[in-house]
Every structure is written in structure tokens, then in C-alpha cells.
Amino acid sequence: MASNKAVISTYNKIAKVYANTFSNPSEHMDEFLKLLPENGKVLDAGCGMGADSNYAHSKGFKVIGIDMSEKMLEIARGNNSNVDFRLADIKNIKFAENELDGVIASFSLIHIPKENIPKILRRFALFLKPSGAIYVSVQAGESKEIFIDEPLAPEEKLFLNIFSFDEIKNILINEGFEIIYQHKRSPRKKELPFTKLFIIAAKK
Numbered sequence: 001m002a003s004n005k006a007v008i009s010t011y012n013k014i015a016k017v018y019a020n021t022f023s024n025p026s027e028h029m030d031e032f033l034k035l036l037p038e039n040g041k042v043l044d045a046g047c048g049m050g051a052d053s054n055y056a057h058s059k060g061f062k063v064i065g066i067d068m069s070e071k072m073l074e075i076a077r078g079n080n081s082n083v084d085f086r087l088a089d090i091k092n093i094k095f096a097e098n099e100l101d102g103v104i105a106s107f108s109l110i111h112i113p114k115e116n117i118p119k120i121l122r123r124f125a126l127f128l129k130p131s132g133a134i135y136v137s138v139q140a141g142e143s144k145e146i147f148i149d150e151p152l153a154p155e156e157k158l159f160l161n162i163f164s165f166d167e168i169k170n171i172l173i174n175e176g177f178e179i180i181y182q183h184k185r186s187p188r189k190k191e192l193p194f195t196k197l198f199i200i201a202a203k204k
């Protein structure tokens, strides 16, 4: 089984260069945030350096950003001290039922073994209010779990979980979501060499 610890160690090493390379908020974030109630409560799960957390905060949302990389969180906290950034694991983060309005999981589920993903999404569905929604982006293509050279630090082997297009959508549907928006695009320079799939789904 792949170790999430190794992934976190890689992100601790590449935090600065990652934050400088991918400093913009995620694509399609406006389409997602406009579904949520004003001043709603949003979890950014695997927030990294907090670009999406900061953006959602600038739009008036109360944001909790969680990550397991201390170095990523250091950068995130330095960028915005008004966001509640916490060292916590996506696999066992806890909220009350119906506590959240939105969950962002931007390229974070890709580092977690597939066997854990249905349970994580089931728990997110539980934490979301009935009107809640989730934003998920993944590396997509032929379904597999692999170790790949991290483009920003080729000596680092990164565990990656590639979803087929239907696979991630079906997991979301099975765990209580309805897909309301999806977009895919080809990889760009400095990105991992897989198609990017962006999904917005509402709690059913």
C-alpha cells in the first residue's frame, strides 16, 4: 500500500517552488463558489499553500484549510492569517453533520490510495448541508495507482492515483452527490502529464 507519509514529505520539500509555480486559485472556482450561500463555511481539503482558501475568503466565505504538510501550511498562513489553517488529515478530518456549505478538494485526493476515496467522499457528504456542494479535481486517464517523478523535483517519486473519467464520477454519485458541472483539459508545462478533470457536484 502506498504511503501518504512519503507524499507529505515530498510536499514539505517542494513547498516553496510549488507555491511559486501554482499560485493562482483553481480553475472553475467561481462556478463552484456561486453555488454556495453568502458567507458560507467552506473546507479546503488538502489546501496546500492556500490559493483556493484565500480566494474563497476574499469572496466572503469562512474558510478552514487543512493539509498534512507543515511547510505548505507555513506558506498558507503567511499568505492569509484570516483563514483557519489546520494540520489535519483528509482521511480522518471531522465536522458535525450538516456543518459545511462547501468542500474543495483540488488535486488532493490524487495522493490518497483509491481504497480510501469512497469513505472520504461519504464523510464529506455527511458534513455538508443538504444544499452543499463539492469541487473535486483529479488527474484522469487510464485508471491506475503509480509512482511518478515529481516535475518540480524529479528525484522525488510521488504516489499518484489516476482516475478514469467514469470512475471518479461514479464514486461521487455512489457516495451521495449529483454531478452538475465537469470540464477536462490537457496537461500544461510543469504539470503532471495527465488530463485534468474538474468536477462540481451537489449533495443529493
Ligand SMILES: C[S@@+](CC[C@H](N)C(=O)[O-])C[C@H]1O[C@@H](n2cnc3c(N)ncnc32)[C@H](O)[C@@H]1O
Pocket (backbone or CB within 6 Å): 004, 007, 008, 011, 022, 026, 045, 046, 047, 048, 049, 050, 051, 066, 067, 068, 069, 072, 088, 089, 090, 091, 105, 106, 107, 108, 111, 112
Ligand atoms: C497537488 S497539491 C494541491 C494543493 C492545492 N489544493 C492546489 O490545488 O494547489 C496536494 C496537497 O494535498 C496535500 N495532501 C496530500 N495528502 C493529504 C492528506 N491525507 N491530508 C491532508 N492533505 C494532504 C499535500 O500536502 C499537498 O499540499
